[in-house]
Amino acid sequence: MPLEAPARIVSELTSRGYNAEREAVTKLSSAENPRVALECVVETLPEDALVVTTDHVERALETAASSPVADDPAATDGSAPTDDSPPTPDAATEGTSDSPTPSDPSVSTGADASNPPAADGAAPVETKGGRETETETATGTTTETDRIERSVDPELRDLEIAGDMTGESTGTGEYEDFVAVFRDRLERLGGKLRGRINHRPASAIGNMGGGTDVAMVGLVNDIRSTASGHWLIELEDATGTFPWLVMKDREFAGLVDQLLCDEVLAMEGTLSDDAGIAFVDSMYFPDVPRTHEPSTADRHVQAALISDVHVGSQEFMADAWNRFADWLHTAEAQHVEYLLIAGDMVEGVGVYPDQDEELDIVDIYEQYEAFNERLKQVPGDLEIVMIPGNHDAVRLAEPQPGFDEELREIMSAHDPQIVSNPSTVTLEGVSVLMYHGVSLDEVIAELPEEKANYDEPHKAMYQLLKKRHVAPQFGGHTRLAPEEEDFLIMEEVPDIFHTGHVHKLGFGKYHNVLAINSGCWQAQTDFQKSVNIDPDSGYAPIVDLDTLDVTVQKFS
Known part of the structure; x- marks a missing residue:
């Protein structure tokens, strides 16, 4: 060869x-x-x-x-090495997992991170690591697993990136930028709704007579309750605003507490006698069609989905990472050909109060150099895709462009593809929307606990899929940058939605879209303890791209 x-x-x-x-x-x-x-x-x-x-x-x-x-x-002719050549290590016995595809309601680790429960009482998902032998390395005593040769033909691989806005930012912070991003959002997401109703602009509805049936697509401008316990929702489009009243006894009234300001919504109803308000009869979200059929790969190939490595923190779990990297060299991981990292490669500097007291590496560039050394531990024949997160050295406002050239040069091990947050990577026909996940904090804070909570982070992800936007609410805790184009829209339905940020492991399917929040590689910090975050650390969700089944490997 x-x-x-x-x-x-x-x-x-x-x-x-x-x-x-x-x-x-x-x-x-x-x-x-x-x-x-x-x-x-x-x-x-x-x-x-x-x-x-x-x-x-x-x-x-x-x-x-x-x-x-x-x-x-x-x-010299491509045949096998001579007897004097170093021998290739024997392959480890291949281990497979028969963990079933998680159903809806979804699998999550919940409060017991060490033994994630199955969706319907079946056996828990796989949580084993690789076969270990102790060895001394430059980073201290760690474990090394039996290493194998991957029979990978690079010609079989296919990786495409879409939605990478690195170098495409046009926002200047001017008023016109804010107008442009909301007009783009309303036009594109509204287009998914206008075919379902007899849409009229707000200005036209205001001129119609009482008792008329009306319908409108707009941005949620305001949500408030009335003295009688009903809900008043104000929708806004390019022509103005109009109020819609949701009666508390209607079957869809429970949807109101799932609404966020600035998301796109469609409503149908009837004008009051004085035509000053519309009584809501139905409500529609852009949503993922229930008929959505995900794409799958044509061969058995796997992707490892991880996030929140946090190299540079005193609580970075080096031993767990070493076990993960060693496992990737074993026969059990021979089908893992892609590694997707959804942000927070390093701990960063000055991200939260008194962070310097919890740092093992205080220089941001040295943190990335240390991360690059960790990246070198994984097999060099993996295809790696990385996006930034809120701890990384990029702008905080989303969408976040990929890293600058200096940091890209530092993180050059195995030539990873570094793209913006969010971006969509298509692996052999399977589209994976990668988003770090800062908006999950806001979704969990705003929505009822049964709809979004930290122990089941995938449920909050379901809400973003329903809204077809990764960060719909503007002006809240999530920093958003105004651009001519709204890069945060889910224009196409992904097959897999991958996030991190909240340091909790959870996954499940929403209308056949696999949602995965992949946990972290950092033990609980003092700051996390102060805000009651109990992380799920040292887990690596492995996705079969030919079936979209999930196996969770535990290394902590």
């Missing part, structure tokens, strides 16, 4: 239990004889080395011409 392609070099090194820096792979692929160079590198590596560095390659290339491997025909 020729080794000129960098992907082949990465695969060959991974099969021998090594990762590699991107620059090291580039030097190997450009060598006169890449296989001879690779053999020399492996033979001269220190015994405790896990990552092939540029220095390792440069030293090996200096002696490659005199290496005995250079005269071995088998080493």
Whole structure:
């Protein structure tokens, strides 16, 4: 097998239990004889080395011409290495999981993070890690698992990014920017509703006679209760506003407490005798169609969905991360070819009061350098996609552009794709909407506990899917940036909705969309304790892209 392609070099090194820096792979692929160079590198590596560095390659290339491997025909024609080559470790016995697809209502870890309950009383989801042996590494005593060769043909992979607004920000903070973003939201989400009702603009409804049947699509401008316990909802469109009264005894009155200001809504009803208000007969959300059929991959391939690594925190769970990275090298993880990280790679600096007292690394750039070292531990043949979060060194206002060039250069291990928050990544036909999840705090604070809570974060995600917007409420705790285009709209229905931020593990399906909040890699900090956050730490949800089944691997 020729080794000129960098992907082949990465695969060959991974099969021998090594990762590699991107620059090291580039030097190997450009060598006169890449296989001879690779053999020399492996033979001269220190015994405790896990990552092939540029220095390792440069030293090996200096002696490659005199290496005995250079005269071995088998080493130059793509055949197997000679008997003098380092042996490939035996593959670990493959372990599979028969965990059923979580049904609706969904699976969540709830309060017992160590044993997530199943949806219908069945056995809990898989929570085992890899087969472990203790070893000494540069980061201290950790565990290392049996490493295997991934039989991955890069040609089978297909990864596409949509909605990445990095470099596309046009907002200046002027009044016109705010008008533009709300007009875009109303036009695009309203378009999903106008075909369902006989829509009329607010100005036209105001000129109609009493008793007329009317319908309107607009932004929720205000929600308030009346003295009689009814609900008054004011809808706004480009022509003005109009009030709609929801009677407390109507069957859909329970939907009112699920509303957020600035979301797009459609209402049908009848004008009062004086035509000054409309009595609501029905209410519609943009929503995910109940007939939605998700796409799946054509082969058995898996993606690991994680978030909130928080390198730099004193509570970063290094041992759990080491076990996760080692597990990715085992036979049990041989089908994991994609790693999606939904923000908060590092702990950051100055994010919350007295954070400096909880930092292990106080310099933000050193935090990212440490994260990059952690990233080097995972197999080099994984496709990695990352978005920023509120602890990362990007603007806080959403949408958040991907990292600047300096930070991208630091986080270059395995050449990850770094895109904006939110973005949609399509893996072999399966679309995954990645959003860090700051708005979940607001949804949980505003809505009833049974509809949105921290122990079941996927339920709050259901509300965002219903509204087809990842952060609908403007002017609340979630910082939103005005742009000419609303990048936070769910224009297309995703097959998977992946968030983090709240440090709780939960997943389930809403109208056949798999919603996953992936927990974190940080133990409880003093700040989290003060605000009553009990994190679900050290979990890695693994999704079968051919079935959308979920297995949770536990490493804490």
